[in-house]
Amino acid sequence: MTAALFPEVVVNGEIIPSAAIAAEAQNHSAPKDKPGIAWRKAAQALTIRALLLQEAQRRGLTAEPEELSPGRVETEEEALIRVLLDQALTITPVTEETVREEWAKNPERYRSAPLWDVSHILCACDPRDAEGRTAAEARANAILEKLDGDAKDFANAARESDCGSKASGGHLGQLGPGDTVPEFEAALRELPEDSISPAPVLSRHGWHIIRLNAIASGQVLPFETVRPKIAEAQEKTAWARASREFVETIAKGAEISGTCLAPI
Structure with missing residues (x-):
């Protein structure tokens, strides 16, 4: 240009x-x-x-x-x-009346942040290293294939993880918006409860196989709060x-x- x-x-x-x-x-x-x-x-x-x-x-x-x-x-x-x-x-x-009218249109829009109970298996790599990225992806796909969608066996499979969370079956605990890298969070938002990501998810840390154990939806917030x-x-x-x-x-x-x- x-x-x-x-x-x-x-x-x-x-x-x-x-x-x-x-x-x-x-x-x-x-x-x-x-x-x-x-x-x-x-x-x-x-x-x-x-x-x-x-x-x-x-x-x-x-x-x-x-x-x-x-x-x-x-x-x-x-x-x-x-x-x-x-x-x-x-x-x-802005008046109290106009603010309340906007809130009353749909109070469901105003919720506290959700919480996700999450586990993962990490196949670490530097995404900038093409050879290492490809090898780590192949390894993640092999683990995912062995799981075959069986979320119950996830903790055993997590022993192969490169993350310290493997000591607790890959469990990361409860995460909220902003608690993890954007790629990981985006995948979480698409997963149903008690399910595994259908494909490995790439982040700056490597390839993740993600299990969403449970989700606590945010609560509707009172007018005074919002x-x-x-x-x-x-x-x-x-x-x-x-x-x-x-x-x-x-x-x-x-x-x-x-x-x-x-x-x-």
Whole structure:
């Protein structure tokens, strides 16, 4: 992807450098075979940034950068945009009624995290080592074939595991979301209770044969517990909507070439 493939982006006479768009494109996702999508998303983002900064300048705004987190301070441009939006946006306050209405639509959505009682057999390898990965997979498949779906014999088969849990039949105990690597957790979420993964699961540690012994579904949480989360989500939604509408308003009176602000 080169800048020559894309038109020059100009916002009210201000040229956005192609190098800046290329750098911004690294922050936007796109299919591997369609890098132009990332470029167009980046061009949009920088166009919006330019519009906001131009509007702040038109209003004669000034801003003092604030500390965002320990060791990270806003840039002057970030501070100007913050001050502009604080001045320009009118956000409808979230009320107790709107929060309760959202919760009442489906209280089942708000549950505590599930717990999985899990055992596994690990055939360790470095996934980056093709030869070692293939050998470990073959070994895992051989163990899985011997099990033949028999979850009851799992503890005996776990003696062949490369994990210290083999001393307790491969038992890992109770795990919750985030307690294990993403690949392992994704497989857990697909398994029925009292079953074994139909194929070995690869993670950074090697190949796993996973047994889901039992699952404790999360409990429905009371309104008082989830109220802050719902209110925060509604506030963010309202702010995003107001921001989008404000950008659309100033864009209507702008001269923009080389990009558009329609959703990609």
